[in-house]
Amino acid sequence: MKYFVIALVGVLFAFPPVFQFGAVAQSNIPEGTEKIFIDGKEYYLHKVQQGEGLYRISVSYGVSQKEILEVNPSAAFGLKLGQVLKVPVIKGRNSTEAQLKSEEYIYHTVEKGQTAYYIAKRYRVDLQDIYDNNPGSDQQLLLGAFIKIPKDKVRHINYTISDDGYYVHKVEPKETLYGIAKKYRLDINDILKYNEGLESGVLTAGSFIRVPVDVIEERDLAPKEKVGGTDDALYIYHKIKEGETLYSIAESYNAKPHDVIIANKSINANDLPNGYLVRIPKASIKHGKKENPFEDAVLKNHKIKKREQLYDVADKYDIPSDIIEKVNASAGIDLVKWKKGMVIKVPTKKWVEQYYESELQVNLEDSEVNKKGVLPFEKMECDLYDYSLTRPSIKVALMLPFNVEATRRMNFTEEELNGEMIQTPNENRRLSMRSKVFVEFYQGVLLALETLKQEGVNVDLFVYDTAPDSLKLKEILSKPELEHVDLIIGPAYSSNLKYVSDFSKQHEIPMVYPLSTLNKQMDHNPLLFQANPSDTLMFDIMARRVIQSSRGNRLVMIRTENEDNEFEQRLSQLIRDKVYWESFKNGEVPDFVEYKFKQDDLASLERMLDKNKENTVLIPSIEEAQVNRIVTTVKGAADKTKANVTLWGLPDWMKYNTINPEDIHQLNGRIFSYYAVDYNDSINDERIMAYRHWFKTEPIAISPFFQAASAQSNMSRYSLWGHDVSYYFISALRDYGTNFPHCLLHHKPHTIQSKLNFLRVSNWGGFYNHGLFVLKFSPDFNLEIEEVQ
Incomplete structure (x- = not known):
């Protein structure tokens, strides 16, 4: 009998309930229930009523079934009418009826291996909220115990329905698009229509897809014969x-x-x-009786072990759980009666592979070919297009505010002659400062086109001046030739982005947003490419790289005192979460110190550094004055303690001319950057030499090292960016044709100052550039450029 009770408790451990008392408050402690003290412990005495089960009693009293069984072992063999049970009174949980009726908390039952940190992350509350509401939880969590999660502290994230009216489905491991479509009783094409990113044939676990509610609701989903309800x-x-x-x-x-x-x-x-x-x-719901394909399955027996579940068996044999269910149903085995010692049937892996092959063939034969001539969710083949067969001209529209009229006015002098106004060209030609950036970008485009010409690519370039306002842009978009271009590069400003994005989406033309990082159209246009990296989209990559470099080191994060800086708050929180998550996952205690910097507090910073190991120091701020002060103080602390320090910084630092570059070298600086030119590369050297020859000026990276960006500079800051953007996308059209958005993982052209790598922001949205370098400054004043993978 003891063995049976222990086994039952083990099952309860495997399926611990999560109670939300606000949601199940129909049952509470019955009025007039008596209490009793036994061996100094307080209990309710509950008399079992007609039809009552252990689960319902546990919910009524706010305890787990395990906690009832521990003081009533005989209840494991079933409940009898009129039987009296002892129910433990637990202070703060069920000591009063008013507390049970409270809707202030979610009650979580602790499972094996769970920590307070894990529970805080699961319910999206701060760890301190768990500690404050559950005394002793900062020391140890007991298996099967309840943890109170305050509802008002939960940071709600709703992935159920999007703002624009879609079901948003999270893709689970091993889930297929066919299975998802079947779940919602849709055709695969219904899902592909609203998730253009899936047309590549790649479905990633953990990603989200939109399921069109209106398509679901307009179909008759009910079975032919409804039993009731x-x-x-x-x-x-x-x-x-x-x-x-x-x-x-x-x-x-x-x-x-x-x-x-x-x-x-x-x-x-x-x-x-x-x-x-x-x-x-x-x-x-299955419609009609079909021939059972599982009757002839090649089967082997499996005896269920203690605490083993269906997904454990599926994982052990590498067989989908739904196939195991179907095979056992065919053999007359009811998996609902799952228990230890029960023998179930598991098909061989070879038989399952043959089954899926036959199913796939049937599905493909029944499928309709979509408008692009590709079978639904057939993986996109990216090596079939051959530009050299016909060498068509690739049509590219470049839309930038060159402000030609402003430059023209600067280079002509008006004077009156015989009653008429005559314009005389000035001897020294000048370029409007408002035009300089865009002219430099255009020069870089011309450099890329020269390279492409040498590679045998034909390009028709349509150049449009979008200045001075959106009326000019609307006039350009009405031009008939624009509907037939293969690529749009532009506009420059966010105020014009929606007009071009709507045009791009309507005519299915890929567009590149080349300069600004302010982009509100990413979720609305699957053909929109955000070329200029945005820091907030790169936080995860940066955080992962810093933590990777700090393994075995002390990680010191130095914050500013500015609590209103959302940028710093978000990055700091991400670093903090990742440090603790990675450490707990590996069963380690993180050597992590977080410090709010106070000016002239050198002594505190000295105590933070460990003299016996490497110190990884991160400053998650982009406020120039603050960064400069902190870097100087870190340098002083490192010099005084003789500690080994590696300093990590953010892309914006590269344009701060107040930072002493020598300090960065002495602190083994590791600075993230989106731009870096390798002057030892022979291809870079050849193209830069050509640019110098053509335009009689020096092209440099957008962010030169520790220099403030200046439009007054005689050097060209945006030409290499213009080259990289145009060469990347035009060569993609050459290599993959109009399907290039689905083949960019394979596209690795030679660029000069930036490694363009694009990921979709969602399965229905556009792409963002996540190309990133780490610039490694060493004390011997050498520099190494590392591409972040």
Whole structure:
């Protein structure tokens, strides 16, 4: 008997309930329930009523089933009418009825291996909130104990319905697009239409896809014969009757029992409350009787071990769990009765592969070819296009505010002669400062076109001056030739972005937004490329690289006292989360110090540094004055303590001329940068020499080392960027044709100052550039350029 009770408690550990008392408050402690003290401990005395189960009692009293079984071992063998149970009184949880009725908390039952930090991350609350509401939780969490999560502290993130009315589905490991479409009773093309990023044939676990609600709702999703109950777009709702089980209800609707159980996790399958509603997923309902393909499956027996679940068996044999379910259903084995020692059937992997091959062939034969002539979700082949066969002319529209009229006015002098105004050209030609950046970019485009010409590529370049305002841009967009270009580069300003983006989406023309980082159209246009990297989209990559470099070191993060700086707050929080998550995941205690910098507080910083190991120091700020003061103080602390320090900084630092470059070298500076020119590269040297010859000026990176950017400079800052952007996209059109957006993972052209790498911001949105370098400054004044992978 002892063994049986222990086994049952083990099962309860495997399936601990998560209570939200605000959601299950129909049952509370019955009025007039008596209390008793036994061996100094306080208990409620509860008399079992007709139809009552252990789960319902545990919910009523705000305790777990495990906690009831620990003081009532005989309850493991079933409850009898009139039986009296002892229910522990737990201070702060069920000591008063008013507390049970409270909607202030979510109650979480601690599972094996869970920490307070893990629970805080799961419910998106601060770790201190867990400690404050659960005394002793900062020392140890007991398996099966309840943790109170204050609802008002939860940071809500809703992935269910997007603002524009889509279901947003998170892709799980091993999930297929066919399976997702089947779940929502849609065609694959219905999903591809609203998630253009999936046309490459790649479905990534953890990504999100949009499921069109209007398509779901306009179809008749109900089965031909409805047993009873109400329904909506995704579910039929069945009212529970006396004697029914989830398995019998699923059978009556011809639905998969496993899917019905998963859809009703909050209900105890062994104690169904009469009159309650259960959900029948419409996608799980089988229509008509088909020939059973699983009857002839090659099977082997598997004996269920203690605490082993279906997903454990699926993982062990590398067989999808739904196949195991179908095979056992065909063999007459009810997996709903899952228990230790039960023998189930598992098909061989070879048979499963043959089954999927036959299923895929049937699906492809039944599928319609989409408008691009590609079978739905067939993986895009990126090596089939051959530009050399016909060498078509690639048409590119360049839209920038050159402000030609402003420059023209600067270079002509008006004077009156015989009553007429005569314009005389000035001897020394000048360029409007407002035009300089865009002319430099254009010169870089011309340099790229010269290279492409030598490589045998034909390009028709249409150049448009979008200055002075949006009216001029609308006039340009109405030109008939624009509907037939292969690529748009521009506009320069965010105020004009929506007009061009709408045009791009309407005519299915890829567009590159080349200069600004302010972009509100990324989620609305799957053909929009954000070329200039945005810091906030790069936080995760930067944080991961810093933490990777700090393994085995002391990591010191030095914050400013500016609590209102959202940039610094977000990056600091991300670093903090990643440090603790990586450490706890590996069973380690992180050597991490966070310090708010106070001016002239050199002594405190000295104490932060460890003299016996490497120190990785990160300053997550882009405020120039603050950064300069902190760097100077870190240098002083490192000199005084003789500690080994590696200093990490952000891309904006490269344009701060107040920073002493010598300090960066002495501190083994590691500065993130989006731009870096390798002058030892022979191809770079050749193209830079050509630029000097053509335009009689020196091209430099947009962010030269520790120099303030200046339009007054005689050097060309944006020409290499113009070269890289235009060469990257025009060569992509040459190599992959109009399908190039789906093939960019393979596209690695030679660029001069930036490694352009593009990722989709979502499966339905555009692309952002995540190309990033680390500039490594060493004490011997050498510089190494590392591309962040």
